[in-house]
Each structure stands twice: as C-alpha cells, then as structure tokens.
Amino acid sequence: FQVVGESGLFNPDDVAYVQNAGVSAVLVGESLVKQADPGRAIAGLFGKELVH
Numbered sequence: 001f002q003v004v005g006e007s008g009l010f011n012p013d014d015v016a017y018v019q020n021a022g023v024s025a026v027l028v029g030e031s032l033v034k035q036a037d038p039g040r041a042i043a044g045l046f047g048k049e050l051v052h
C-alpha cells in the first residue's frame with residue numbers, strides 16, 4: 001500500500017521530512033491555495049524551479 005503524508009506541508013524541508021519518514025505521496029492543501037502561482041509553488045515544494 002501507499003503511505004500518504006498530509007497537512008501542514010509548507011516548504012521543501014517539510015516534504016523532505018515526511019519523505020524521510022517513509023511516505024510515497026503527499027497531500028498539500030493550504031500552502032498551495034495561498035500561493036498566487038500554484039505551479040511554481042508545487043515546483044518549489046519539491047525543490048525545483050520551473051523553467052520559464
């Protein structure tokens with residue numbers, strides 16, 4: 001089965017933290033809907049800049 005990390009993930013450190021704890025997917029809500037540019041916010045969460 002898949003373990004999902006959810007809630008309270010606001011930055012790349014948070015995502016890395018739950019990944020280190022063994023999750024294979026993340027569910028992010030608040031930190032994305034508060035961003036003006038969700039695509040960029042997703043890229044930022046995973047430590048990548050979007051090509052533009």
Ligand SMILES: O=P(O)(O)OC[C@@H](O)[C@@H](O)c1c[nH]c2ccccc12
Pocket residue numbers: 006007008009027028029030031
């Ligand atoms: O906004 P956050 O803290 O990133 O959380 C996202 C998500 O985990 C959360 O919205 C959620 C997970 N399961 C739910 C079920 C119903 C409503 C909301 C949720």
